[in-house]
């Protein structure tokens with residue numbers, strides 16, 4: 001497959017907007033096509049709306065954002081795109097017609113994917129030109145935050161198409177799940193649909209309200225599902241003997257009337273109960289407000305799962321590893337800029353970083369300086385592979401000075417100046433700036449000691465690491481020493 005620099009979107013509603021936000025954030029240009037010209041304003045709004053949550057997803061270094069353009073000319077979109085994602089309404093005949101048309105305009109090595117929630121790829125690719133480059137790539141709303149994308153090939157799909165599409169989706173931070181056999185609804189929507197049909201029955205029969213049914217998930221299984229899904233959780237439900245015991249214990253229930261999979265008739269009464277119930281739950285909050293709340297907790301959950309390297313957190317962690325590697329490789333390919341401190345980190349003040357004043361809490365300054373130093377370490381080759389050899393830098397002194405405040409959502413950046421390097425020690429002066437006005441809000445003077453952890457003592461750094469540090473030190477030699485460097489705690493600051 002060709003390298004994807006430009007993603008073409010066919011249909012720019014809820015899902016098209018989500019794809020645009022995700023792709024742009026990870027540096028891919030987007031050409032969005034819709035029949036309705038007014039969708040240009042809509043998609044630009046959707047991208048802007050997604051940005052605050054996306055900006056907090058990771059502080060790993062990102063490539064420059066992609067550029068968004070809009071057209072009502074499907075052919076123009078197809079001719080510019082390296083990969084096309086279709087997101088028009090869920091109607092087989094319409095999708096077949098539009099996929100056939102777009103495939104006639106796109107070069108034959110351009111992969112074309114459909115976001116369809118449940119139509120099968122063999123049906124969709126029926127009239128396409130070069131149908132072997134077609135697959136279903138089913139995302140989940142909000143596409144910019146949920147990593148899952150189900151990949152399904154049809155009878156004419158080439159196996160290489162699935163692999164190549166999977167690589168592209170991984171590149172933009174997703175978790176491709178290959179659905180090996182086409183079934184209506186793929187995997188996830190079949191599971192969601194089973195639960196949904198049961199919900200409709202319980203509301204229809206007057207057993208529970210929409211709010212009570214949501215409580216039954218939110219306070220219990222919903223928390224378990226995010227990391228382990230249903231099967232692993234049931235494995236744990238069987239105690240020491242796991243799934244076998246679980247099936248022996250609860251197997252008989254399968255014959256009991258615990259579920260009705262046929263959906264009930266959607267009568268006006270049922271529709272009213274569903275609508276009034278969810279309106280009551282929303283409690284006057286608008287869809288936009290609720291979306292912001294949802295996005296904030298989706299970001300926070302993924303960050304927690306990252307700590308455990310599980311589920312969507314594992315996807316986030318491997319995305320970050322790649323972003324750090326790319327940034328370190330790009331930095332290593334460029335000599336350090338002479339006479340300028342090194343810009344190590346760009347970050348945004350997250351909601352959970354602020355205190356009762358809505359200002360960044362003091363310990364978060366130490367965290368940001370810590371993340372910046374990690375970026376320096378990666379740059380000089382002290383990365384995971386190096387640490388696996390039992391060697392790393394330990395922090396032995398840290399003098400942090402607060403000079404100003406940062407509010408929630410504010411961009412920050414950190415620079416570093418190397419003050420001294422020898423075979424075991426590294427002396428660094430970091431400055432933190434507020435992006436809004438370029439004002440310095442903190443400084444950290446730090447001393448690090450290179451340690452051999454097995455021997456539990458200081459040891460010389462690797463020659464290559466030393467060489468990179470020396471090159472940085474040379475680039476900083478002409479910089480004036482920071483006036484505050486070496487200042488004891490409590491002494492009045494120099495003017």
Ligand SMILES: NC(=O)c1ccc[n+]([C@@H]2O[C@H](COP(=O)([O-])OP(=O)(O)OC[C@H]3O[C@@H](n4cnc5c(N)ncnc54)[C@H](O)[C@@H]3O)[C@@H](O)[C@H]2O)c1
Pocket residue numbers: 010011012013014015016033034035036039086087088089090091098115116117118138139140141
């Ligand atoms: N909404 C979801 O939660 C969700 C989740 C996953 C997948 N999907 C799937 O994604 C697809 C799109 O869903 P959506 O919710 O974004 O729908 P939507 O109604 O929000 O957007 C559809 C867009 O397609 C445009 N369109 C219609 N005909 C067109 C044509 N011939 N050429 C170009 N544009 C055209 C419409 O103007 C509209 O902007 C569907 O197949 C749906 O099943 C939806």
